[in-house]
Amino acid sequence: MTLDTVKHATGTPETEQPWAELGLKQDEYARIREILGRRPTGAELAMYSVMWSEHCSYKSSKVHLKQFGEKAPESDALLVGIGENAGVVDVGQGYAVTFKVESHNHPSYIEPYQGAATGVGGIVRDILAMGARPIAVVDPLRFGAADHPDTKRVLPGVVAGIGGYGNCLGLPNIGGEVVFDPCYQGNPLVNAGCIGVMKHEDIHLAQASGLGNKVILYGARTGGDGIGGVSVLASETFDSTGPAKRPAVQVGDPFQEKLLIECTLEIFAEKLVAGIQDLGGAGLSCATSELASAGSGGMRVELDTVPLRDATLSPEEILMSESQERMCAIVEPDKVERFLEICEKWDVIATVIGEVTEGERLEIFWHGEQIVDVPPRTVAHEGPVYERPYARPEWQDALQADDAGKLPRPGSGPELREQVLRLVASPNQASKAWITDQYDRFVQGNTVLAQPEDAGMVRIDDVTNLGVAMATDGNGRYAKLDPYTGTQLALAESYRNVAASGATPLAISNCLNFGSPEDPGVMWQFAEATRGLADGCLALGTPVTGGNVSLYNQTGETAIHPTPVVAVLGVIDDVNRRTPIAFAEEGQLLYLLGDTAEEFGGSAWSQVIHDHLGGLPPAVDLAREKLLGEILIAASRDGMIDAAHDLSDGGLVQAVVESCLRGRTGARLIVPDGLDAFTFLFSESAGRAVVSVPRSEELRFNDMCGARGLPVARIGVVDGDEIEVQGQFSIPLSELRTAHEGTIPALLV
Amino acid sequence: MARVVVDVMLKPEILDPQGQAVQRALPRLGFDGIADVRQGKRFELEVEGPVDDAALARIHEMAETFLANTVIEDFIVKVES
Amino acid sequence: MARVVVDVMLKPEILDPQGQAVQRALPRLGFDGIADVRQGKRFELEVEGPVDDAALARIHEMAETFLANTVIEDFIVKVES
Amino acid sequence: MTARIGVVTFPGTLDDQDSLRAVRLAGAEPVSLWHRDKDLKQVDAVVLAGGFSYGDYLRAGAISRFSPVMETIIDQARAGLPVLGICNGFQILTESHLLPGAMLRNNHLHFICRDQRLRVENADTAWTGDYEQGQEISVPLKNIDGRYVADARVLDELEAEGRVAFRYATSGAAADGYGNPNGSLRDIAGITNAEGNVVGLMPHPEHAVEPLIGTGRTDGLAFFTSVIKRLVTA
Numbered sequence A: 001m002t003l004d005t006v007k008h009a010t011g012t013p014e015t016e017q018p019w020a021e022l023g024l025k026q027d028e029y030a031r032i033r034e035i036l037g038r039r040p041t042g043a044e045l046a047m048y049s050v051m052w053s054e055h056c057s058y059k060s061s062k063v064h065l066k067q068f069g070e071k072a073p074e075s076d077a078l079l080v081g082i083g084e085n086a087g088v089v090d091v092g093q094g095y096a097v098t099f100k101v102e103s104h105n106h107p108s109y110i111e112p113y114q115g116a117a118t119g120v121g122g123i124v125r126d127i128l129a130m131g132a133r134p135i136a137v138v139d140p141l142r143f144g145a146a147d148h149p150d151t152k153r154v155l156p157g158v159v160a161g162i163g164g165y166g167n168c169l170g171l172p173n174i175g176g177e178v179v180f181d182p183c184y185q186g187n188p189l190v191n192a193g194c195i196g197v198m199k200h201e202d203i204h205l206a207q208a209s210g211l212g213n214k215v216i217l218y219g220a221r222t223g224g225d226g227i228g229g230v231s232v233l234a235s236e237t238f239d240s241t242g243p244a245k246r247p248a249v250q251v252g253d254p255f256q257e258k259l260l261i262e263c264t265l266e267i268f269a270e271k272l273v274a275g276i277q278d279l280g281g282a283g284l285s286c287a288t289s290e291l292a293s294a295g296s297g298g299m300r301v302e303l304d305t306v307p308l309r310d311a312t313l314s315p316e317e318i319l320m321s322e323s324q325e326r327m328c329a330i331v332e333p334d335k336v337e338r339f340l341e342i343c344e345k346w347d348v349i350a351t352v353i354g355e356v357t358e359g360e361r362l363e364i365f366w367h368g369e370q371i372v373d374v375p376p377r378t379v380a381h382e383g384p385v386y387e388r389p390y391a392r393p394e395w396q397d398a399l400q401a402d403d404a405g406k407l408p409r410p411g412s413g414p415e416l417r418e419q420v421l422r423l424v425a426s427p428n429q430a431s432k433a434w435i436t437d438q439y440d441r442f443v444q445g446n447t448v449l450a451q452p453e454d455a456g457m458v459r460i461d462d463v464t465n466l467g468v469a470m471a472t473d474g475n476g477r478y479a480k481l482d483p484y485t486g487t488q489l490a491l492a493e494s495y496r497n498v499a500a501s502g503a504t505p506l507a508i509s510n511c512l513n514f515g516s517p518e519d520p521g522v523m524w525q526f527a528e529a530t531r532g533l534a535d536g537c538l539a540l541g542t543p544v545t546g547g548n549v550s551l552y553n554q555t556g557e558t559a560i561h562p563t564p565v566v567a568v569l570g571v572i573d574d575v576n577r578r579t580p581i582a583f584a585e586e587g588q589l590l591y592l593l594g595d596t597a598e599e600f601g602g603s604a605w606s607q608v609i610h611d612h613l614g615g616l617p618p619a620v621d622l623a624r625e626k627l628l629g630e631i632l633i634a635a636s637r638d639g640m641i642d643a644a645h646d647l648s649d650g651g652l653v654q655a656v657v658e659s660c661l662r663g664r665t666g667a668r669l670i671v672p673d674g675l676d677a678f679t680f681l682f683s684e685s686a687g688r689a690v691v692s693v694p695r696s697e698e699l700r701f702n703d704m705c706g707a708r709g710l711p712v713a714r715i716g717v718v719d720g721d722e723i724e725v726q727g728q729f730s731i732p733l734s735e736l737r738t739a740h741e742g743t744i745p746a747l748l749v
Numbered sequence B, C: 001m002a003r004v005v006v007d008v009m010l011k012p013e014i015l016d017p018q019g020q021a022v023q024r025a026l027p028r029l030g031f032d033g034i035a036d037v038r039q040g041k042r043f044e045l046e047v048e049g050p051v052d053d054a055a056l057a058r059i060h061e062m063a064e065t066f067l068a069n070t071v072i073e074d075f076i077v078k079v080e081s
Numbered sequence D: 001m002t003a004r005i006g007v008v009t010f011p012g013t014l015d016d017q018d019s020l021r022a023v024r025l026a027g028a029e030p031v032s033l034w035h036r037d038k039d040l041k042q043v044d045a046v047v048l049a050g051g052f053s054y055g056d057y058l059r060a061g062a063i064s065r066f067s068p069v070m071e072t073i074i075d076q077a078r079a080g081l082p083v084l085g086i087c088n089g090f091q092i093l094t095e096s097h098l099l100p101g102a103m104l105r106n107n108h109l110h111f112i113c114r115d116q117r118l119r120v121e122n123a124d125t126a127w128t129g130d131y132e133q134g135q136e137i138s139v140p141l142k143n144i145d146g147r148y149v150a151d152a153r154v155l156d157e158l159e160a161e162g163r164v165a166f167r168y169a170t171s172g173a174a175a176d177g178y179g180n181p182n183g184s185l186r187d188i189a190g191i192t193n194a195e196g197n198v199v200g201l202m203p204h205p206e207h208a209v210e211p212l213i214g215t216g217r218t219d220g221l222a223f224f225t226s227v228i229k230r231l232v233t234a
């Protein structure tokens, strides 16, 4: 095969090109020809096709994501906003924190272990590329029905992959979610998040500037993995017609990544880089075009100098390869030697593959012949943008009219008791220890809170005890009933979780998992979700720092429930003030904060007892959420509470059971005036938490809530070794523990 | 009882971090002249009954659907004598 | 270049939970008649130069000191044709 | 005199910073050691920290055992230098044959991270002097290759010579951290050499040195205070 050089392409304008197989639309291909003033070379076509894929270009979502910037609340905390690898927030004392969540849904269905493992690897490199030391990971997960045979294949593989990679990197796993629902049967959601910490002056950006600066590729050798994995749709067709069978799945090497982290941090410490970018989706195509696009000047790359694992790779394949554990740095010429020395110290392969040039072009050569000559912005930042049509689905009204309030309710104490046991044993409400015990939560010696606490919390300075907290939440059932409210509920819950741990919420990231954007109904869900999130963030004062969109999550024609996952980051001046969920002190008083209404739409109760999804999700009152957060934080700071647990799916009874099991104590509960026992126990009204108050603090705590206008009700006392709801039923802790902790192991072992 | 062996190896184009780590260590231990190392799995199956074509076909299917993930791995089935 | 294979298996008296897990799963997947499964490692070494007795002796030593831990594992060295 | 305690970093070591912190909190001077250096910088004792050195590829500890720093450590350990191997460090010690036996994949095949109850079986080693014989302690456990095996003769010998340093405590409920977490033979969690200067165990005392962090217990601190006392009185 002759090399398709720029010269060759200019001379052969009529050559047929596989743009459709690469996932490009006819008008997109035409636009590439227009930009270049000729047909693209094979290498150029490869670059444009991966970079203009939905995954890399956000072509369907961009118009909606704009709101996050337009409606952004005023915030002094934001140091780097949307658009970089990850946003950065100021957490005080000279420290900055960066965090982000990404999806690796499709690869994890094909090869659960490696798909999930490389998902962790990718997000960690994003955080590292900002100049930060990665300090913790989280993993929001969604699987098909818990008792479906394929879940037995996918879940253990995904969990082992996340653990295998994260544990080997030495990153404590401090949070996440595990949700089962038949809608994720053929399309599990594997989202992975990472937090990193640095000093303000260490923030690094992905840009190539400085004429003559060298482009250094370092880390693993490049192989044929994941070519086109950026867009599974494109890769499938490409594989069947392309020059060679190349796998769409990448294999991760966490050991190599650990070396990459230590090596990169040492390079940062010696201030050796002018710009840096991780290699993730779209590999070198993405890294070179994004670096060149964001910087001043152009870039010239000698592609044949890239160290290969497989000598038969074509230049197109090298550009598209998604081989893991690679980074690309821009380095001033007089710092190259020291850079390479540090790489050698860590056994990391590093190669100068090009340099920053005059002009505005990205030029790539293969054995001296030019195969790419493009304006990098057109590849990286000026891809197609679609205003996809959207419309409220026809079924939405009927779904909302199918009110969960009409479902038969338990009428007696024994019936309530039986339903409580079924609820806490149901897969979504059951203990996830079987899963989280496969993750190292102690490594790095800074973990203050981890699963099953409301938020994960890590200390970032062991002299001042400054810490950060993070929670991730999302409820696809709520979002299906009403995507606008459902997304705000995800935000509210995550915010509440962070506040309940004693930390002050600062900023958010998100991972928006939806079906096909070509379905107007799905697009409407997406539009509503982004509008809800942007409005919610404005109301709460927490800016969106970045995020990720995953579309085409569906099996055949059936889309998953819209599943926006929201991650809230908080800061706490002194981790000694953190609030755990455990009710541990007998005699302490239990208070319910917030208002409880008859809200059962999308609830765990409606799912577990009636297998029902309909009606409206709980109402959101973000001003109330904010007030609740302030009370929780103040109470923690002033030592008025010893434990706090936010109320969400499963309602009050679920929260009390978790706090009692965690603290190994029982509780006696009294149904407050104005509520029936069923609503008291199972309602999922938002804006609520339950706290454990030492008797000595009761007056002060009540006064504070009264003065601030937050409704509170004393609902019981920490006592004994059973949970008793006065006049209704009681259940021994041991019975609750068996129910709560037995389910997941029984399903999966 | 007959023994059937299933060897499962990562496909040649797939990264094999374990094999690489072994290979890189060899020179340090004084072993030269090994150009490449790949590490895979070996399953030894003790089969009840005769290992006829039908039995081998079943084991082949088992290897394909369970012992190997053919997205990233190749396998071969061998009867040991 | 010649290929030498080193198969490393746990000694028979050592519990092999990986093999057991595979064996336990087989009936669930509809595969019967497998009385026992053991899972081990297979190393494929690409050897530069001739695979003569001296080379094999070196590989044997490599297997004994490095590829296998003879406290728990047995190994065999085979030349592939 | 302040004791100098070295902590080795191999490629893939994870708990080196935590071990250095534990050494400091116990009152000794922490010293970082690098796998490529034969020089031990005149430390009085060495900790081989946990992690996944060389990715645990081949076998946990198998590749690290051949590093330059280990040449010196093996020599000096035979001459009496106190050496503590935690988790991956324990695996390196068995691969180096400084301690007998070997470590295999957990019997349930999963990585396990939990708070683990241990019984101190030998309070006379360089690293356990500050414990009481038979004392129960609780420290985090986190590994996937933690199943200790050795043949019956070796096991009998270890028991006869009192060289089982720690056992997994099995008398209580799993929810409280009791039980053999990985199928280790005779519930062995850690062992010592005949001289008592080399100790290896799978659980992580360096993660149990601060009241707020991890499990909130400080049961692991005595490993480090024990060796400091031993060094000062020696």
Ligand SMILES: Nc1ncnc2c1ncn2[C@@H]1O[C@H](COP(=O)(O)OP(=O)(O)O)[C@@H](O)[C@H]1O
Pocket: A055, A056, A065, A068, A082, A083, A084, A085, A086, A087, A126, A280, A281, A510, A511, A512, A544, A545, A546, A547, A548, A549
């Ligand atoms: N849902 C979202 N909300 C806000 N920002 C987003 C969202 N999705 C993507 N972004 C931002 O768009 C940019 C490009 O995203 P992405 O391609 O995932 O980054 P990367 O190239 O590092 O993988 C990032 O700054 C990211 O934070």
Ligand SMILES: [Mg+2]
Pocket: A085, A126, A129, A278, A280
């Ligand atoms: Mg990135």
